[in-house]
Amino acid sequence: MIKKRTFILVAIVFLLLGYFTASQHTQKKAQSSPIQFYNSQLEPTDNIILTSSGNIYSLSAKNASQITKNTNLIEPITIGNNFAGVYKQTNYSSLIEYDSSGKEIKTLFDGNAQKIDNMLWITDPAIDPTQTQIAFVSDQNRLITGLPDNALFLLNLSSGKTSTIALPDHYSGGIAHPVWDMADPTVLLYDYYQYTPNTLEPYSTIMEYDTNTNNSFPLTSSSQNVFQSSLSPDGKHIMYLQRNSNGLDVSLYLADFSNNGITNPVKLASGDYAYPEFSYTLGYIYYLSADANDGYNLFKSKVVKNKLTDVTPLTTGSNLQGNSSYEINEIQP
Amino acid sequence: MPHKEKKKVPLIIRLAVYLIAAVIFFIFGYSFYILTRVQQFVTSSTSPKIAVTPSVNLSSLPNQTNLLLLGSDNDQKFSGNPLTQTMMVVHFDYAKKEIDMFSIPRDLWVRMPSLTSYGKIDQAAEYNGIPSAISVVEQTFGIPIDHYAWVGLYGFIKSIDAVGGVNIDAVHPVLDNAYPTDINSSNPYGIKRLDIQAGMQHMNGEQALEYVRSRHEDLIGDFGRTQRQRQLLLTLKQTLLQSKSSLLDVPAIFDSMKGQIKTDINPLIAMQLATFYITNKGSITQKQYTLTPGEYSQVGNSTDGQSIVIGDATSSSMLVGKIFGSKAAHITYHSLTNEKGIQP
Numbered sequence: 275m276i277k278k279r280t281f282i283l284v285a286i287v288f289l290l291l292g293y294f295t296a297s298q299h300t301q302k303k304a305q306s307s308p309i310q311f312y313n314s315q316l317e318p319t320d321n322i323i324l325t326s327s328g329n330i331y332s333l334s335a336k337n338a339s340q341i342t343k344n345t346n347l348i349e350p351i352t353i354g355n356n357f358a359g360v361y362k363q364t365n366y367s368s369l370i371e372y373d374s375s376g377k378e379i380k381t382l383f384d385g386n387a388q389k390i391d392n393m394l395w396i397t398d399p400a401i402d403p404t405q406t407q408i409a410f411v412s413d414q415n416r417l418i419t420g421l422p423d424n425a426l427f428l429l430n431l432s433s434g435k436t437s438t439i440a441l442p443d444h445y446s447g448g449i450a451h452p453v454w455d456m457a458d459p460t461v462l463l464y465d466y467y468q469y470t471p472n473t474l475e476p477y478s479t480i481m482e483y484d485t486n487t488n489n490s491f492p493l494t495s496s497s498q499n500v501f502q503s504s505l506s507p508d509g510k511h512i513m514y515l516q517r518n519s520n521g522l523d524v525s526l527y528l529a530d531f532s533n534n535g536i537t538n539p540v541k542l543a544s545g546d547y548a549y550p551e552f553s554y555t556l557g558y559i560y561y562l563s564a565d566a567n568d569g570y571n572l573f574k575s576k577v578v579k580n581k582l583t584d585v586t587p588l589t590t591g592s593n594l595q596g597n598s599s600y601e602i603n604e605i606q607p
Numbered sequence: 608m609p610h611k612e613k614k615k616v617p618l619i620i621r622l623a624v625y626l627i628a629a630v631i632f633f634i635f636g637y638s639f640y641i642l643t644r645v646q647q648f649v650t651s652s653t654s655p656k657i658a659v660t661p662s663v664n665l666s667s668l669p670n671q672t673n674l675l676l677l678g679s680d681n682d683q684k685f686s687g688n689p690l691t692q693t694m695m696v697v698h699f700d701y702a703k704k705e706i707d708m709f710s711i712p713r714d715l716w717v718r719m720p721s722l723t724s725y726g727k728i729d730q731a732a733e734y735n736g737i738p739s740a741i742s743v744v745e746q747t748f749g750i751p752i753d754h755y756a757w758v759g760l761y762g763f764i765k766s767i768d769a770v771g772g773v774n775i776d777a778v779h780p781v782l783d784n785a786y787p788t789d790i791n792s793s794n795p796y797g798i799k800r801l802d803i804q805a806g807m808q809h810m811n812g813e814q815a816l817e818y819v820r821s822r823h824e825d826l827i828g829d830f831g832r833t834q835r836q837r838q839l840l841l842t843l844k845q846t847l848l849q850s851k852s853s854l855l856d857v858p859a860i861f862d863s864m865k866g867q868i869k870t871d872i873n874p875l876i877a878m879q880l881a882t883f884y885i886t887n888k889g890s891i892t893q894k895q896y897t898l899t900p901g902e903y904s905q906v907g908n909s910t911d912g913q914s915i916v917i918g919d920a921t922s923s924s925m926l927v928g929k930i931f932g933s934k935a936a937h938i939t940y941h942s943l944t945n946e947k948g949i950q951p
Contacts (some may be wrong), residue, residue, distance in 0.1 A: 280625070281624075281625070281628060283627055284625050284629055284632070285628060285632045286632075287629075288628070288629040288630075288632040288633040288636065289632040289633070289635055289636040289639075290636060291633055291636060292632065292633035292634060292635060292636025292637035292638075292639075292640070293637065293639060293640045294636075295633070295636075296636070296637040296640035297635060297640055362802075364799055364800075365799055365800040366800070367802070390798075390799075390800065393800060395782070395800075395802045397802070397804060398804075405912075413782055414804075416784075421778070422782055422784065423782060424780060424782065434738070446784065447779045447780055447805075448780050448807055449805075450780055450804060456930075465805070467779050467780055468803060472901065473899065473901075473902070474830065474899060474900070474901070476779040478779075478805065478829070483723050501805060501806065502806055515806070515807075517778060518777060520841075521776075521778075521837075521838045521841055521842075522776075522841060522842060522845055523776070523807075524776060524807060537772035546774045546807045546808060547774075548806050548807040548808065551804075562807075564809060568808055569772075569809040570774075570808075592809075593654045595808065595809070596774065596806065596807050596808030596809050597777075597803075597804045597806055597807075597808040
């Protein structure tokens with residue numbers, strides 16, 4: 275028999291317990307925890323340079339080392355044995371070079387003009403295969419032409435001089451994410467943001483800049499709305515992201531790349547992907563991705579029959595910035 | 608006579624009954640706390656209803672709910688009623704299983720609540736607060752507003768932070784050389800430069816606010832901002848559905864937003880809207896509309912020199928009719944025809 279008194283007692287105790295638990299419960303916010311590297315999962319051919327919490331890290335299957343400390347950097351690149359990253363502050367950003375021990379060497383591009391009206395942004399540095407010049411985007415032309423959007427520039431590492439190589443239309447949205455073809459130093463791809471003429475919908479196309487002819491031409495159409503391309507080490511394949519019509523996520527595409535442009539595209543997956551990159555080991559790719567409302571982590575995946583398989587996290591802690599690219603270099607045998 | 612022995616319930620059954628009862632009463636207690644907090648939140652954040660004489664007689668339609676979402680970005684700067692720079696009607700059609708989001712340009716030139724003067728629609732709330740904003744939407748478009756929700760700067764930031772931020776694809780780079788720095792600042796006119804790169808990224812409340820609030824250096828100005836606001840709303844909804852936050856987090860989420868949001872949506876209505884969405888998730892059609900320039904409106908000037916958006920009576924009324932029905936289309940056509948105070 276169930277005792278009435280005991281039952282009432284249980285009811286009251288747990289009713290109150292539920293009420294007070296709710297009143298005491300504090301919200302568990304999704305917070306980033308210290309980054310953890312699972313670098314042993316990297317392909318042995320690959321060295322990855324990335325930034326987390328403003329510091330540059332170098333990862334290989336054997337090692338994970340922190341290069342800089344308290345530097346507040348994003349978008350790292352390697353220059354020979356040295357490193358560089360974008361130092362982004364309120365109102366401006368600069369590109370700063372560090373040696374292999376993390377000591378600051380010099381400022382390659384200074385966006386801090388002291389006066390806010392003259393301050394500049396530098397974004398998306400990408401070093402060419404010959405290691406002699408860096409492609410980047412910046413709004414520095416606004417001081418001369420009034421053009422507010424990011425244009426595409428080259429920084430000559432010997433002379434330190436910059437030159438404009440592609441200009442967007444006024445108020446188009448601008449240029450982003452230059453990518454070199456490591457197999458052909460005359461080919462530079464970039465994203466060009468615009469609006470459709472009639473409905474004023476934003477879109478982006480992948481453009482190709484030919485350093486021989488100094489001409490740019492589109493590789494994709496406005497209806498494709500694609501961005502953040504990456505070329506395979508042999509220059510024969512391309513990955514890129516396509517914005518889905520739901521406005522919520524993107525699709526990851528793999529295609530052939532040649533003088534005929536982009537052909538045979540296949541969709542690998544849809545989700546919250548950013549900055550896909552090829553491994554130097556055939557069949558593997560890397561990308562940034564996030565779970566639900568968490569921040570971003572780096573993943574490796576195998577591509578089998580046009581699908582992502584063996585998805586492996588290389589970092590945990592959700593403290594990579596989705597809008598900060600990383601660089602992959604080949605480890606020489 | 609032999610004593611009739613009471614049949615003893617096995618111990619395991621008794622324990623099971625106590626355990627189930629304990630769980631049920633714990634949930635009751637917890638739910639009661641949540642409901643009281645939510646009810647308290649709604650009560651404390653609802654604006655007092657102030658009668659504003661509408662020029663049209665509208666009644667809610669069966670199987671439909673119109674929710675007016677309002678956002679202000681100067682609520683912390685100045686005293687008095689803030690402008691409502693964001694105005695969006697979310698139309699729930701339960702029978703057709705449709706959710707339509709109808710964005711109204713902040714600079715749309717309309718007749719003000721006073722019924723004697725004309726102005727930008729975002730200025731309506733200056734007359735008498737939220738009731739005035741509701742009244743102007745109703746009289747301009749013939750849309751009966753069943754419920755409203757208003758959020759200011761801090762409420763917006765706290766709402767995003769409360770769910771742990773959002774993963775969102777910035778569909779265009781956002782460069783802004785004059786973004787207001789009025790958050791946690793004593794200077795309401797301060798500015799900073801803003802650079803948001805395109806692509807998928809994680810944004811906290813402040814970053815998300817920058818993304819949806821910026822409108823300088825953008826070819827389509829306020830329309831670009833409206834597109835980004837709609838995108839963020841969809842992302843936020845998606846985030847909530849996929850969130851790791853549980854019912855346990857609800858009181859804290861409401862606590863964090865207390866005083867930052869004003870709404871007349873009570874828990875039952877919220878439950879009704881959420882149930883409609885969750886139970887029909889796969890079959891609901893969601894559409895987004897705005898009075899884009901060229902197609903439904905044009906940019907012009909008022910006689911007093913303000914840059915304004917002038918609605919095209921024909922195309923706008925057809926769009927409104929498509930979403931809200933023929934009565935709304937009829938009222939929209941008349942309200943946008945022969946508007947006064949516009950430079951020829």
